[in-house]
Amino acid sequence: MKIAVITGASSGMGQEFARQLKKQERFDEMWVIARREDRLFTLKEELGIPMRILPMDLTQKESFAQYKELLKKEQPTISLLINASGFGRFGRYDAISIEDSLEMIDLNCKAVVAITELSLPYIEEGGRILQVDSLSAFQPVPYLNVYGSTKAFILSYSRALKAELKDRKIHVMAFCPGWVQTEFFNRAEAAEKKVITYFNKIFTAQEVVACALKDLKKKRSVCVPSWQNKLQVLGVKLLPTALVLKIWMKQQKFD
Numbered sequence: 226m227k228i229a230v231i232t233g234a235s236s237g238m239g240q241e242f243a244r245q246l247k248k249q250e251r252f253d254e255m256w257v258i259a260r261r262e263d264r265l266f267t268l269k270e271e272l273g274i275p276m277r278i279l280p281m282d283l284t285q286k287e288s289f290a291q292y293k294e295l296l297k298k299e300q301p302t303i304s305l306l307i308n309a310s311g312f313g314r315f316g317r318y319d320a321i322s323i324e325d326s327l328e329m330i331d332l333n334c335k336a337v338v339a340i341t342e343l344s345l346p347y348i349e350e351g352g353r354i355l356q357v358d359s360l361s362a363f364q365p366v367p368y369l370n371v372y373g374s375t376k377a378f379i380l381s382y383s384r385a386l387k388a389e390l391k392d393r394k395i396h397v398m399a400f401c402p403g404w405v406q407t408e409f410f411n412r413a414e415a416a417e418k419k420v421i422t423y424f425n426k427i428f429t430a431q432e433v434v435a436c437a438l439k440d441l442k443k444k445r446s447v448c449v450p451s452w453q454n455k456l457q458v459l460g461v462k463l464l465p466t467a468l469v470l471k472i473w474m475k476q477q478k479f480d
């Protein structure tokens with residue numbers, strides 16, 4: 226049984242990956258993971274393809290044991306793994322609770338590592354891993370401090386893993402979009418005081434996911450959709466970090 230596994234498929238980019246993949250590839254089953262089971266069932270109905278609904282909270286260790294057991298029982302061949310579950314919180318260091326900060330690390334880092342490593346024994350030669358990362362991976366991001374740091378971890382993890390998996394001919398790509406209009410903002414902006422006030426450009430999930438799937442076919446190791454965001458990455462590489470931080474702080478007009 227050849228499958229695709231998508232975490233975070235109940236909304237935003239994860240859901241959009243499922244939609245666009247249906248048009249591009251055939252799998253015997255798509256396995257979709259998120260907490261909101263109802264949303265996953267709605268997606269299954271909408272797409273009308275064989276889909277296994279896996280309601281899991283990926284901040285809970287039991288979910289990893291459950292996933293491991295399922296893989297052992299079904300012995301699937303994983304052709305594509307997409308880790309899209311994740312969340313961020315905008316706010317000054319003292320406005321974000323320790324619980325929220327640790328949960329970001331649990332979901333954005335630990336869960337990605339756990340799902341990736343549990344999946345690896347089942348990923349076939351020629352298989353692909355797409356980690357939904359972020360533009361914030363490339364620079365320190367005040368007021369998105371912990372979130373940005375989790376994404377820097379994913380960039381480093383993905384690049385190194387790609388090198389390690391060369392022998393097995395498994396491709397790994399870190400997908401690093403800028404701002405994307407999704408439910409991400411509902412949770413990110415929950416703090417009373419708005420600290421992130423400047424958004425250079427907000428993309429649709431359709432636009433960036435189409436770009437990610439194209440770059441995955443080209444076997445890129447990092448996908449940064451749009452020339453605006455590519456320019457930003459280049460600027461961050463060339464400029465001193467202190468200057469990059471100064472520009473960011475000025476843009477946000479935080480008082």
Ligand SMILES: NC(=O)c1ccc[n+]([C@@H]2O[C@H](COP(=O)([O-])OP(=O)(O)OC[C@H]3O[C@@H](n4cnc5c(N)ncnc54)[C@H](OP(=O)(O)O)[C@@H]3O)[C@@H](O)[C@H]2O)c1
Binds near residue numbers: 258403404
């Ligand atoms: N939107 C942006 O501007 C942006 C930019 C760059 C990168 N990203 C990254 O893109 C990824 C997808 O985010 P999105 O923008 O598509 O936001 P989204 O619409 O909020 O989607 C987040 C997904 O993560 C799932 N999720 C959240 N907590 C979970 C948990 N504890 N266990 C399992 N699944 C969980 C959600 O499902 P349930 O709530 O049903 O569990 C949902 O399906 C994230 O990693 C995010 O950091 C977003």
